[in-house]
Amino acid sequence: MNIKQNPSGLQANGFTLPLSLSINGKQYDLNIEPRVSLLDALREYIGLTGTKKGCNQGACGACTVLVDGERINSCMTLAVQYQGKEITTVEGLAEDGNLSALQQAFIEHDGFQCGYCTPGQLCSATAMIEEFKNGMPSAVSPDVASEEFEFSEKEIKERMSGNLCRCGAYVGIVEAIQEAFSNKETTVAHETFYL
Amino acid sequence: MDSIIGKPIDRKDGPLKVTGKAMYAAEWNIPNLAYGITIQSTITKGHINNIDTSAAEKLKGVLGVMTYKNAMQLHTLSGSDPSSGKFAEKDLLPFQSERIFYNGQHIAVVIAETFEVAEHAASLIKVTYNEEKPVFDINQPEAKIYQPQQGLGGTQVQVKRGDAEQGMSNASTKIEQTYNTPVYHHNPMEPHATSAVWNGDTLTVYDATQSVFGNKNAISTMLGIAPDKVRLISPFIGGGFGSKGFMWANSILAPMAAKFINRPVKIVLERTGQMFTCAGRRSFTIQKINLGTDNGGKLTSVKHETTSETSFVDEFVEPAGVATKMIYATPNLDITQNIVRLNKGTPCPTRAPGEAVGTYAFEVAMDELAEKLNIDPVQLRLINYAEKNPDDGHRFSSKNLKECYEKGAQSIGWSNRNIKPGSTKEGNFLVGYGMATATYPANRSKATVRLKLYQEGNAVAACCTQDIGTGTYTVMAQVMSDALGLPIDKVEFKLGDTIYPQGPNSGGSQTMATTGPAVRAAALTVKSKVIKLAVADKKSPLYNQTEDAISVDEGKLFVTSDNLKGETYSQILTRAKMPLVETEITTNVSTRETQKSESNPTTKQGGEQGGQGQQSGGQQGGSKDESKDNPFVKQDQDLDRSNVAFHSFGAQFVKVLVDPLTCMIKVDKVVSIMDVGQILNEKTAKSQIMGGAIFGIGMALMEGSVYDENTGRIVTRDLADYLVPVHADMPTFDVQFTNVKDEFISPVGARGAGEIGITGITAAIANAIYNATGKRVRDLPITPDKLIV
Ligand code: FES
Ligand code: FES
Numbered sequence: 001m002n003i004k005q006n007p008s009g010l011q012a013n014g015f016t017l018p019l020s021l022s023i024n025g026k027q028y029d030l031n032i033e034p035r036v037s038l039l040d041a042l043r044e045y046i047g048l049t050g051t052k053k054g055c056n057q058g059a060c061g062a063c064t065v066l067v068d069g070e071r072i073n074s075c076m077t078l079a080v081q082y083q084g085k086e087i088t089t090v091e092g093l094a095e096d097g098n099l100s101a102l103q104q105a106f107i108e109h110d111g112f113q114c115g116y117c118t119p120g121q122l123c124s125a126t127a128m129i130e131e132f133k134n135g136m137p138s139a140v141s142p143d144v145a146s147e148e149f150e151f152s153e154k155e156i157k158e159r160m161s162g163n164l165c166r167c168g169a170y171v172g173i174v175e176a177i178q179e180a181f182s183n184k185e186t187t188v189a190h191e192t193f194y195l
Numbered sequence: 196m197d198s199i200i201g202k203p204i205d206r207k208d209g210p211l212k213v214t215g216k217a218m219y220a221a222e223w224n225i226p227n228l229a230y231g232i233t234i235q236s237t238i239t240k241g242h243i244n245n246i247d248t249s250a251a252e253k254l255k256g257v258l259g260v261m262t263y264k265n266a267m268q269l270h271t272l273s274g275s276d277p278s279s280g281k282f283a284e285k286d287l288l289p290f291q292s293e294r295i296f297y298n299g300q301h302i303a304v305v306i307a308e309t310f311e312v313a314e315h316a317a318s319l320i321k322v323t324y325n326e327e328k329p330v331f332d333i334n335q336p337e338a339k340i341y342q343p344q345q346g347l348g349g350t351q352v353q354v355k356r357g358d359a360e361q362g363m364s365n366a367s368t369k370i371e372q373t374y375n376t377p378v379y380h381h382n383p384m385e386p387h388a389t390s391a392v393w394n395g396d397t398l399t400v401y402d403a404t405q406s407v408f409g410n411k412n413a414i415s416t417m418l419g420i421a422p423d424k425v426r427l428i429s430p431f432i433g434g435g436f437g438s439k440g441f442m443w444a445n446s447i448l449a450p451m452a453a454k455f456i457n458r459p460v461k462i463v464l465e466r467t468g469q470m471f472t473c474a475g476r477r478s479f480t481i482q483k484i485n486l487g488t489d490n491g492g493k494l495t496s497v498k499h500e501t502t503s504e505t506s507f508v509d510e511f512v513e514p515a516g517v518a519t520k521m522i523y524a525t526p527n528l529d530i531t532q533n534i535v536r537l538n539k540g541t542p543c544p545t546r547a548p549g550e551a552v553g554t555y556a557f558e559v560a561m562d563e564l565a566e567k568l569n570i571d572p573v574q575l576r577l578i579n580y581a582e583k584n585p586d587d588g589h590r591f592s593s594k595n596l597k598e599c600y601e602k603g604a605q606s607i608g609w610s611n612r613n614i615k616p617g618s619t620k621e622g623n624f625l626v627g628y629g630m631a632t633a634t635y636p637a638n639r640s641k642a643t644v645r646l647k648l649y650q651e652g653n654a655v656a657a658c659c660t661q662d663i664g665t666g667t668y669t670v671m672a673q674v675m676s677d678a679l680g681l682p683i684d685k686v687e688f689k690l691g692d693t694i695y696p697q698g699p700n701s702g703g704s705q706t707m708a709t710t711g712p713a714v715r716a717a718a719l720t721v722k723s724k725v726i727k728l729a730v731a732d733k734k735s736p737l738y739n740q741t742e743d744a745i746s747v748d749e750g751k752l753f754v755t756s757d758n759l760k761g762e763t764y765s766q767i768l769t770r771a772k773m774p775l776v777e778t779e780i781t782t783n784v785s786t787r788e789t790q791k792s793e794s795n796p797t798t799k800q801g802g803e804q805g806g807q808g809q810q811s812g813g814q815q816g817g818s819k820d821e822s823k824d825n826p827f828v829k830q831d832q833d834l835d836r837s838n839v840a841f842h843s844f845g846a847q848f849v850k851v852l853v854d855p856l857t858c859m860i861k862v863d864k865v866v867s868i869m870d871v872g873q874i875l876n877e878k879t880a881k882s883q884i885m886g887g888a889i890f891g892i893g894m895a896l897m898e899g900s901v902y903d904e905n906t907g908r909i910v911t912r913d914l915a916d917y918l919v920p921v922h923a924d925m926p927t928f929d930v931q932f933t934n935v936k937d938e939f940i941s942p943v944g945a946r947g948a949g950e951i952g953i954t955g956i957t958a959a960i961a962n963a964i965y966n967a968t969g970k971r972v973r974d975l976p977i978t979p980d981k982l983i984v
Contacts (some may be wrong), residue, residue: 003916015255033425035307035311040311043221043222044230048215049215050214050215050216051215052385053221053386054384054385055914059466060384060466083886090213090215091214091215091216093213093214099210099213106386107206108205110206110878110879112206113434113664113665113883114385114434114663115211115212115217115431115433116385116433116434117384119215126516153578156922157922157925161922161923162917163921163922164384164914164921166381166384166919167384167664167886168886168887168920169882169885169886170889170920170922171885171928172882172924174925180218192213193851194205
């Protein structure tokens, strides 16, 4: 992968700074302007174009990546914020060339058409399942103080609504998430409570 | 043999899409790539007085600023046939003058080493204008309304049959209503993007387009260079829905900018603003509908008058009456289309242009009529069922709509519908049921396919068409697999590159119906060539057999009556010392009324197709077109289609829940029963229909663009303000197909499914809301505020 550094003219002017990002278990050394978003750093400087730019304003979820396992919209953040953190993109979801259960389920349930929202949906769902397992309630959870939630279709839809799919592959996406989840556990203990 | 046709197999391109490896237009790793950012006019009409680019140009990292002052001259395009290249705004070639026709028109491209510098530099550009008074609203006195001659591709938009006035005065029951649909924006998740790389006088363009060949043609014409100097590559497109059907300025600005700075340049439209001004939209419509029936509910007269908008730089008609002329039988008909020129960008096709909004208004009118007549809405449709195409009296190629109504009614539980609106509750919610007819033309045109069968026992076919999420990669592989008798993992279909022979653009739901028969004929041709080799070879177990006594399965050719007698493709080619057997085949059948006479029947054209120069050529053409006297092509093309009408149909049934306190509407269930011919892949076909229905939910409940009343500038200019359906808006779906092979459209028997899903659905939702609440809202979208008042 050839990493695009800022041209030397800009560096000489002191506009750029050295930055080291850990992405999918690999270290990337960059020298970029502090105003570069994490999304643009991934796509334009590092060449990890799996993460998509749909709106560049936090409205579509196409740019969702995981930072230390939590989902964020990478278009809304600056790359310089993430030194020392572990970033996972869609390129890092498969392990040793084996698709994750979720990736495989997306294919089986036709959880995409054009595929442009897919990396965001996958990253978002991966973290969402963890949030759920950690007992984080959502706006539709019947009782936020309850010990257990049901991983219902309603919960999934609510928790995934930040990821738009204009092709309308929503049904397949939810089915895929349900399948990937049910291969683990259907109901999870309410461990920690976040507000 | 268990055919793979229709099987819900997984998408071939699935693994690439779930791992982030599918390459979209803005993602190619191009050495020395520079970033172009476009700037748009902030006035709605007038002239640029001055563009001061000096501050931007001084910024470190800026490589140039291109405006009308220094941009290269472009050549005008003549044709309006989308398949041969359609630039969206023929009278507004970018950067050729200082004139401003609409707010948000591209006026400059800033090119820099990085995206960030380009954005910064763009903010430093100062523009002054000489403003003129714009016309951006149909209600302004200056707005000129006229009747267009025709719609896209020569569609008739002014249609008269019988005497509509007389028919209306003879009617015993009448309704007259006006329905309004707002401006809709396509908003594919992938913004329009183009990267351009010059190498001497040849140009490579990575573009996001539904018309790969068309854009190549349009770009070469506009630049004034030979078509074979341009290669356009677009293997993955992040959705289009029509917005990428015509070519927009970004596709030509990138090559211009790359020439300007002598480096590769990438231009990506921003979602905010740019995707709402420079990438097309669906026009608003005002639709006045008059229906008249006799006592029994039989239509005696139908009038449908539509007014839509276009720009001052091109004419695009949103022909809402287009389905009205054939959806039901009526002796008297008057379809009128008006259009108004406004200072806005040019609208363009949006998923089922005409039908999507037209079936909304018309099928709501039918619901209103049913109520007035006190006839069940399904019954009213059956009373007016058209056995033949009312437009020309021709038989339909295949129509099984009654079955759709029946199955749909059963699945939704139509018998639970209370005829009295606003009177049924489920828990705290008002419940309502609605239905409507879906219909869309079954289009087919011309495709050339090159196919190679290799000694190793695998086959690759190529055709320059598109997979915009519609499943082309997968379903074409299924057609290959079926015709060749090879396992699905031994066949591959390539598309999206102009080095391949020309296929159809992805518009009008024609990709599969057009490419499929050409793929099939090419596969059968190659199979036949191999069989001929075997039966002539004494060493083959198939020696001396007749060709039609031989079957193929799993790559093995055998005598049908004695399947132990046989050998594989590999064995035959290995013994013949042939690395591969190949062919290039063109099929050319038009099912469009306006073009049918030109290509049907097509006996004499068979031989001419190979000779149509660049159209079928491709740049690395190895094999020659073998369509002439080809039995598989003849079988298809010689079929007399002159008295056959090609349309798909379907029935949409919807159940909604409405909260009586907040008037929040929830689509609870959607049932779409579709009659689209042979299904090639049940999984991808269902996805297409659901995708269309979800667009319809957006149209019905939330979508609509708003323009500033004082300036004509778009207000809803991003995805925070322009709402589209999300996960939480999803109903449960029941999508079913009649799955009846259409013997007339092609030997493959499949009609398109990309657009029909959006037709009728909006009306079915609106009708269900009326059934739930007793409130008839005739202005889309139906938002809670409109139900509260
Ligand atoms: S690109 Fe980040 S949310 Fe849309
Ligand atoms: S698959 Fe196309 S936007 Fe989701």
